[in-house]
Structure formats: structure tokens, C-alpha cells
Amino acid sequence: MSDLxxxxxxxxxxxxxxxIIEQARRFVGRTADLTMCVTYFEIGRMIVEEEQGGKxxxxxxxGLLGALSAFLNGRYKKGFSxxxxxxxxxxxxxxxxxxxxxxxxxxxxxxxxxxxQTISDEFEKYTLFQLKQTKIIEPYPxxxxxxxxxxxxxxxxxxxxxxxxxxxxxxQWSVDxxxxxxxxxxYERLALSRDKDEVMRLAQQGQQMENPRDMLKxxxxxxxxxxxxxxxxxxxxxxxxxxxxxxxFLLELGKGFLFEARQxxxxxxxxxxxxxxxxxxxxxxCYLLIDLKTKELKHQDLGQMQMYVNYFDRYVKTxxxxxxxxxxxxxxxxxxxxEMTLPKDSNIYASEYSLYLPDKALLQRKLAxxxxxxxxxxxxxxxxxxx
Numbered sequence: 115m116s117d118l119x120x121x122x123x124x125x126x127x128x129x130x131x132x133x134i135i136e137q138a139r140r141f142v143g144r145t146a147d148l149t150m151c152v153t154y155f156e157i158g159r160m161i162v163e164e165e166q167g168g169k170x171x172x173x174x175x176x177g178l179l180g181a182l183s184a185f186l187n188g189r190y191k192k193g194f195s196x197x198x199x200x201x202x203x204x205x206x207x208x209x210x211x212x213x214x215x216x217x218x219x220x221x222x223x224x225x226x227x228x229x230x231q232t233i234s235d236e237f238e239k240y241t242l243f244q245l246k247q248t249k250i251i252e253p254y255p256x257x258x259x260x261x262x263x264x265x266x267x268x269x270x271x272x273x274x275x276x277x278x279x280x281x282x283x284x285x286q287w288s289v290d291x292x293x294x295x296x297x298x299x300x301y302e303r304l305a306l307s308r309d310k311d312e313v314m315r316l317a318q319q320g321q322q323m324e325n326p327r328d329m330l331k332x333x334x335x336x337x338x339x340x341x342x343x344x345x346x347x348x349x350x351x352x353x354x355x356x357x358x359x360x361x362x363f364l365l366e367l368g369k370g371f372l373f374e375a376r377q378x379x380x381x382x383x384x385x386x387x388x389x390x391x392x393x394x395x396x397x398x399x400c401y402l403l404i405d406l407k408t409k410e411l412k413h414q415d416l417g418q419m420q421m422y423v424n425y426f427d428r429y430v431k432t433x434x435x436x437x438x439x440x441x442x443x444x445x446x447x448x449x450x451x452x453e454m455t456l457p458k459d460s461n462i463y464a465s466e467y468s469l470y471l472p473d474k475a476l477l478q479r480k481l482a483x484x485x486x487x488x489x490x491x492x493x494x495x496x497x498x499x500x501x
Contacts, residue, residue: 151205151256151263158206161199179203201264208267208275257283262292273317274301280320291365298335298366302477307332321369323397326439326461329368333466334443338362341469349406353377353390356406370397380425389422400436401426407444411464413455415442419462437461 165178179199186194256263262282269275278301282292305316307330315322322328339355341347347355356363357376364371371393378389391404403422407415419440426438440462447464456462 147259148256150260151258154202154205154260155209155256157199158202158204159210161203162206162210201267205263205267209263259289261289262287265289265292265296269296277301277317277320284320297471297474298337299472299474299477300331302474302481303331303333303335303472305481306477323369323395326398326463329395329398330463330465331366331368333468333472334366335471336363336366336467337470338366339469343469347408349390349408352406352408356391367393370395371402372396374401380429382425387422387425395439398436398439399434401431401438403438403440405440405442407442409445411442411444411447411452413451415444416452416455416462416464420456420460423462439463441465443467 161178161182179196183194183196183199258266258279266275266279266282269278278292278296281287281295281300285291287295301316304321307327336356338359339352341352341355353376360373364373372395374392374394375389376391378392380387380389389403390406393402393404394400395402403419403426405415405419405422419442423438423440431438438461442462442464444464444466447466452464
């Protein structure tokens with residue numbers, strides 16, 4: 115067997131077989147996710163329709179979930195607690211409108227009839243292919259697993275919920291990653307850096323990377339570094355912690371970032387300089403330099419970053435690449451000093467970082483206040499809004 119393993123043709127064959135098995139496992143997992151989402155959605159629909167069957171059923175409806183739970187658990191032993199049934203009802207209530215918009219008038223009756231037939235003793239016989247062929251899956255915009263939808267359906271703000279759903283689909287976030295991005299208030303942090311039209315686009319399309327400002331989050335949330343506010347740490351300690359948790363840091367930075375170097379040295383006029391962290395963004399097609407500051411940002415720090423950016427623009431980037439971006443990642447900054455120090459067309463930005471998850475309610479209040487202020491300044495007539 116060992117000689118066979120050394121044979122390249124045999125190795126390629128083994129890898130091909132392994133890939134088939136991995137694809138099959140992903141297929142089975144995806145089929146199970148879709149089946150579970152469709153099942154709970156339809157259970158939720160049936161519960162809502164039964165509960166809303168008229169005033170005569172009001173008293174009967176109060177005990178419906180408990181009785182249904184006892185019946186189903188009696189037949190299937192487990193999996194249908196009253197809490198699970200409430201989740202199914204909530205799932206339907208949140209996503210029913212999206213389903214209605216997806217279903218065409220021609221398909222609606224056909225699909226509903228096939229659903230009733232499929233969610234029966236014969237349900238397990240359907241594969242993903244058969245579900246698609248019978249048009250049962252097509253009308254359902256479910257692209258995530260049931261566990262992820264249990265998180266999403268509890269987000270009250272429809273725009274915010276849609277944003278996290280889009281991002282989770284595009285980046286294939288796990289349940290834990292979806293929880294982390296939600297609790298780190300990714301939507302609010304991005305929304306607060308944009309105007310109203312951009313906030314609407316954020317909700318409809320997710321995060322887009324078309325210009326340097328699209329990547330900005332303030333603050334960056336670095337709770338995964340395991341550093342604490344009450345412990346003294348140096349800029350070197352912060353840099354080492356980031357390198358040790360580089361994959362999480364790249365996720366927090368956003369889309370398209372590739373790590374190139376730490377303490378990148380360059381020499382100019384016989385002096386050596388060091389950039390803390392150097393990244394490249396393949397979507398913006400440019401270098402991104404990060405300097406770390408564990409204290410309040412000074413105007414000298416901004417001047418130093420300007421020199422780093424100038425050097426990369428003049429001696430490192432190619433003609434086809436876009437101008438270099440510089441970010442000062444600091445513990446605290448004064449926006450007035452940043453604005454006065456940097457020219458208006460500067461490609462340098464200052465962003466604070468936090469070592470703990472933000473107060474989500476506070477950020478939501480800030481976003482609501484920001485929206486009101488924006489309306490007062492830019493709102494009014496439709497013509498004014500377009501301007």
C-alpha cells in the first residue's frame with residue numbers, strides 16, 4: 115500500500131474520491147438545512163392560520179402550542195417543544211412577506227399543494243434535486259441553516275436583518291461568526307459612517323467595497339485579542355496579539371484583505387522606517403498600511419503616516435494600482451485634530467479600536483439620532499433628497 119501511495123496517479127485518484135465524499139457531505143448538509151427551514155416555515159404558517167381562524171377559536175388557540183407539542187412529541191419522541199413551535203411561528207411571521215413576494219401567482223397554488231403532500235410521511239424521500247424539480251425549494255429564499263435563521267428572525271429592524279442575512283450568505287458565516295458580527299454591531303458601525311442613501315444600499319446589497327471609505331468601521335472591535343483595558347500593554351503587544359489572531363482580524367477589517375508583512379522596513383535618505391502592518395486589498399486594488407497607537411492620536415502620528423503613504427505611492431505601487439491607504443488604529447482620537455492635520459483629499463484615516471463588544475443599544479440610539487439629523491439637513495422634498 116505504501117508503494118501505491120507514492121504513485122502520483124494513485125494519489126490523484128484518492129484525492130478525487132475524497133472530493134466526491136466531501137461534496138456529498140456538503141450536499142447532504144445543505145439538503146438538511148433547506149428541508150428544516152421549509153418544514154419549520156410551513157409548521158409556523160399552519161400554526162398562525164389555525165390561531166387566526168376567527169374569534170370562536172380564541173380560547174382554543176391559547177392552548178394550541180402546548181397541545182400540539184404534546185401530540186408531536188408523543189409521536190416523534192422529541193424535537194417539538196413548545197419553544198420550538200413558537201420559533202417556527204416567529205419564523206413564518208418574519209419571513210412570510212418575503213415568501214409572498216417570491217411566489218408568483220401561477221405557482222402559488224401548485225406549490226402549496228405540493229408542500230402539503232411533501233411534508234408528510236413521504237418527505238424524507240425527496241432529495242435536493244427532486245425538491246428543485248418539483249419547485250418546492252425555488253420559491254423559498256432560504257440560503258442559510260435553521261440555527262442562523264433563529265438569530266436573524268429576532269432582529270427587529272428589517273434593514274439590519276437583511277444586511278446580516280446577505281453578509282452571512284456571501285461570506286458563509288458560521289453560527290458563531292454571525293453572532294459575533296451581530297453583537298459587535300457591524301451594521302451600526304458601518305451605517306454611522308455613511309449617508310442615508312448608502313445606508314439603504316447597505317441594507318439592500320450588504321457591504322460593498324468600491325472606495326476606501328467603504329471599509330471604514332469606527333470603532334474596530336478587537337475583543338478576540340484577549341487584551342483587557344485594565345492591563346498595561348504596548349504597541350508591540352497589540353501587534354503580536356493581532357498577528358496571533360490574524361484570521362479574526364482580517365474578518366473584522368472586512369472584504370478582500372490580504373496580509374503582506376509586519377514591521378515592514380523601508381529606507382529613505384539613509385534612514386530606516388517601519389510600518390507596523392502592511393495589507394493589500396484585492397477589491398480596491400491597493401496597499402493598506404496600518405500603524406498602531408495605544409494612546410491618544412497625535413498630529414505627529416498623522417504626519418508620519420503621510421510619509422509612509424507617500425513612499426509606497428512613489429516607490430512600491432505600480433501604475434495600475436490605486437493610491438495607498440493609511441489607517442491609524444488608535445485608542446482615542448480627536449476628530450478636529452485629524453480634520454485640521456490632513457488635506458481634504460487625503461487617503462489617510464483614523465479609526466479607534468475597542469477591546470470589548472460595544473453597547474449595541476447605544477449605537478442604535480446614535481444611528482437613530484444621526485438619521486434624524488440627516489433628515490433635518492438633507493430631507494424635505496424629493497428633489498432635495500436627490501441632491
